[in-house]
Every structure is written in structure tokens, then in C-alpha cells.
Amino acid sequence: MSAITKKRDWPTVLAAAWLIGLTILAFTADYLPFIRGYAESSPEGIGFSKGPFTSFLLGSDQLGRDVFARCIYGAQISLRIALFSIIIGTVVGGTLGMVAGFFGKASDRAISAFTDVMLAFPPIVIAILVTGRFDALRKNSEAFSWLSRTWSITFVLSILAIAPLARIVRAQTLSISQREFVLAARSLGARNGRVLVREILPNLVPAMVSVIFTGVAVLLIAEGGLAFLGYSIELPTPTWGRLIAENRNFIREAWWGTIMPCVMLFATVLSFNVLGDRIARRFDIREAAL
Amino acid sequence: MAGTGKAHLRSGDALLRVEDLVVEFPVGRTGLKVNAVSGISFDVMRGETLGIVGESGCGKSTTGRGIMQLPSPNSGAVVFNGQDLSQLTGSDMREARTKIQMIFQDPISSLNPRRKVRDIVKEPLDIWKRGTSAEQDARVDKVLEDVGIDPQRAAESQPHQFSGGQCQRISIARSLVLDPSLIICDEPVSALDVSVQAQVLNLLEDLKAAYGLTMIFIAHDLAVVKNISDRVAVMYLGKLCEVATSDDLYRRPAHHYTKVLLDSIPVPDPSRPVAHGRIEGEPPSPVLPPTGCRFHTRCPAASDRCRNEEPQMRDVGDNHFVACHHPAWGGDAPVSITR
16 A cells, blocks of 8 residues: 555535435436325324334324435435526526626626625525416416426426525636736637637636535525415425424424434535535636636 | 838739738727727738738738628728728628738637647637538648648647647637738737747748748737838828838937937847936827827937828838838938829
């Protein structure tokens, strides 16, 4: 063994393992024999009668349902919402930001005004207003019958994600488009589209990756907040936010009902942050040179 | 000094002729503007090297970019190969630009850090779809070898794996790939070590001969410009002061600003007394430039005339042109009745 054996980066390994494991569990939960149905109630567990590490891995809840199973199914919904909304937010916000930063002038003023307004609104108010509108839309119009609460919450969160992402991308684009390699590309006859895709976009990636990973974490918490306020998806489907909210009144008798989903949320948010940080550093090919 | 006029333009087959180039930048929304370049004219003959010197912020780089129409100048004509670039738009503009290429000051910033060096050099051919893939590869290999970069290494490395001097060679290679006729070197060596500077300058000289180039060489280092240029133009605060052949300009500067500039070249000899004729203060703001001659606020020979009347470029003999009412030699400018 040489003296320079590579030291294992345990936080990253743990974070990746947690996220991968959780995702696999969440999306194969229907087929795994050891995970009960999220709505399946067992008589022996009614009234929080079973604590953690009994026949119920993380205890049972008021209705005798398995907290572990509900956490896993909750992860499925929470992760899906967070991932989809960060994707929509990044594509829309990133495009707006690149247009504002690259073309400037009127487009920049319009987009900056829009992001400033969005950032000035209290996010919870926007979320409540928009989910309410989406509910009305679904009820009144045949064309929007697909707009379940899962989708409406996804859209709400992506709307909230657009403004901060657009702002970061705009600032980055502004600074990159002042660099001489962009001028060089222009002098070689490259069109705007080519400059944006070949010269600017690759240089946006590293900053974006870390923003996206922290963004997922923020959105997970935001979804929890919405669920806590009652703006969550249809009963009885669990999300982490709902689990925390619905069991919190019994925290003295049965702490596991609230704390276990909190721990899951905490570990997941932390893992996304650790990974985002690590990936950003991996991408950093001598940032000083950029 | 620091005047307008076109007396120094030559008749004949100039590759590039710039007339009354004006570049201004707005200052926020104040309605004020930075007068970066205020009506300068010059021409460059085929195969010639024109040096443009002046202190930081005098508009040298802006002039270079104005020629490329990046950004487009506010007014003035840039006639390249008989074609006025300022009148072109869209794809004609993009096409015409390929015949003029720039080399920038910061070798690292001028290369996209996330692409392979070979792709960077190949990019121009890719944009214009010149030749087959094999022809493109052959061209890239040849140019890379000409500038002294191993094509094999370029294929697998990114810019940050090369030194500053090598990056500048890569920039040069990229600018040569499309076979331009004019290269604008915007302080190409000021970010490099002295030993590397010499290598890059020699390379530029060699390539100039090999590729039949015409060059505009922008720099603030007078010693560098002297060696590489055939003709030198001195700029101050967005105006031209003096234009002359390189040897003539250095031997007997007529403009007081040129004189001071040359005197300020440091001599590596501690026993030599500090040169005379130093000037005090900073250049005035290009937002509110002085009236008359722009140099009158710091000029040792300034008179009332300099404060009110802008000097015009005039011949003081032997193709030596100066924009000054009271030059160091060649006699005062005749007072024109019309002004």
C-alpha cells in the first residue's frame, strides 16, 4: 500500500447511498414484500400502540398504519414533486436568465422586473393562491381534468423556483458573455445561438449543478410546508409534509409518528446538499482560470 | 495634440482604411457618454504592421474592436478590402469578419475553459463548414504545428493544462485557421513573461511572413511596438496624436505626449538620472473630455490656442504626421482663418 492511498470521502458515499437507496425503495415499494401498503391498517397497531423496531419498523400510527411504509410512499411523492419542479424551474428559469443576460436591453429589463416581482411576493401566498386556482380549473374544465393536486403542487413549486434560478443564470451569463472567448467566437462568425449553446451554456453547468441540488432540498422542504398548511395532495396518499403535520398532535404519546418523517426529510435534504457541494467542486476545473 | 484630420491617410492600395471612427458608450441612464474613440482615422497597407500605442483607457482596444464591428462604432467608415464594414449587416457582416481576426490580451480568458484545445482551433472551420472532415483536420494540424503546439496533445487537453504562452499560441492558431488577411493583436504579449514575450513576438513575425498577413499591433509597451511595427500611431484619450514610421517616431517624436511617453520607458541602469519631461496627474475623464486639444491639461507647451482649437493632423516632413499646434519640431501649425 502506498502512502497516498485515496481517502474515502465518507459523507459523499453516505449521501449517495441514502439517496439511491431511498429512491429505489420508494419507486419499487409496490413490489417489495416487506413494505406494507400505505393505507393498510392492522388492528394490532391502532392508536400508536406499536413503537419503532417492533413488528412495525418505525412504529404505527393512530389508524394502525405502518409509519415506515407511509414514509417510503411519502418519499415517492415528495421526491417526484421536488425533481419535476426543479427540472421545470431550471429549464424555464435558465432560459429566461440566459436570454436576459445575453441579449440584455428590453428583454433584460422585462425579465428582471418579472423576477423581482416574483421574489417580492411571499411564496406561501403565491402557492396557496395558485393551488386554489388550479383546483377551480380542474373542477370547472374538462380539459384540465388531468391536473391532479400532485401536478398542481409541482407547477406551483416550479413557478417559485423560476425566479431565483433565472436570477443566478442571468448573472452568470452576464459575466461569461463579457469574456474574451465569446468575443472571439463572434469574430469567427458564430451566430448568437451557437455562442449561447457552445460557449456560454457549458460554463453555466457547474454553478447550475450546485444550485439545482440545493434547490431540490429547498423544494422538498417547501412541499413539506405546503402539506403542513393543508395544501397537499389527495388523501390518503402520504407525503412527508402531511405525515409530519397529521401526527404532530400526538407527539407526546407517540414521537415516532412525527419525528421519523422529519428524520427522513432531514437526511434527504442534507444528502442533496452534500452531493451538490461535492459535484460543484468536481466540476471546478481551476475556477480561477475561468 | 490629440486631434482629428486625415492628412496622414495615404493614397493607394490600403487593405484597411478607417475614417472618423467614433465609439461611445452610454453611462447608465444619465445621458452622459464615454467618448472612448472620438474620430480617428488611419490606414494600413497590405503587408504592413501598424502599431497603436497609448496609455490604459485611451481607446486602443476599443479601436480594434470597432474595426471588427464588435460593437459597431457610432459613426465612421471602416473600409476593408474596398468594402465598408459599417454598412454590412447579418450574414454579410459575419462573413466579412472572418477576414479580420483578433488576438486578445488575456490568453486564458480568450479560450473557452470547457472545450478541448483542438476543438477550439477547429471551431471556425466548423462554423463555416469549410472542406471535408479530413481537410479540416489537416488544416488544424498544420496551423497547430506552425504555432508550435503538439496537435496530439491539443486533442486531449483543455486550455488550463497549457501555460500562458502556449494559450496565446493556441489563440493565434485559432485566428489563423480561416486564413485571414488582417490580424488585430490587442496587447498580445502584455500578460506574458518577458522571455515568453519574445518567443510569441518572433512567432508573430514568422507567421506574418508565412501567411502573408497584415497586422495591427495594439500595445502599451513601446519597446515591443518599436520592433514589430512599420508605422506607429500614438493615441491619447480617444484621439490620434502622431503617426510616423517606427524609427522616425522613436528618434524624433514631435508630439509632446509622444515625447513624454518615450521618456517614461524605464532604463535598467540605476546610475542614469530620471528622465526629464515627466507629466503630472491622470488623463482627464473620457466622459467630459477637455475642449480643444485633449492633451492641453497636461501639456508643457499648452497655449490658449490649444484650449480652444482642436489641432488637425498635418505633415511635418518625411511622412511624419502630428496633431499639435506647437510640436517639438516642425514649426507651429498655421493659424487657419476659417476656424
